Amino acid sequence: MNLIIKELKVFIILLILLSLLMHFSAWVSHPIEHFNTLDRSSLGLWHPIILTLILYIIIALIRWIISIFR
Numbered sequence: 001m002n003l004i005i006k007e008l009k010v011f012i013i014l015l016i017l018l019s020l021l022m023h024f025s026a027w028v029s030h031p032i033e034h035f036n037t038l039d040r041s042s043l044g045l046w047h048p049i050i051l052t053l054i055l056y057i058i059i060a061l062i063r064w065i066i067s068i069f070r
Contacts, residue, residue: 015048018048
């Protein structure tokens with residue numbers, strides 16, 4: 001259970017970090033409006049979760065490969 005919570009924290013931190021890096025000016029100037037227009041995004045409503053999941057899987061694979069060689 002602790003592993004699930006730890007990995008969920010990593011995923012949420014990654015989601016926040018990616019959101020801030022990609023849309024910093026929108027989060028600083030008008031964060032509520034930016035969040036509310038997510039459903040009209042050209043990439044789709046779920047694109048932050050999907051893109052974060054893809055990056056999380058890549059990072060998890062790298063962590064797994066490193067742990068094998070230790």
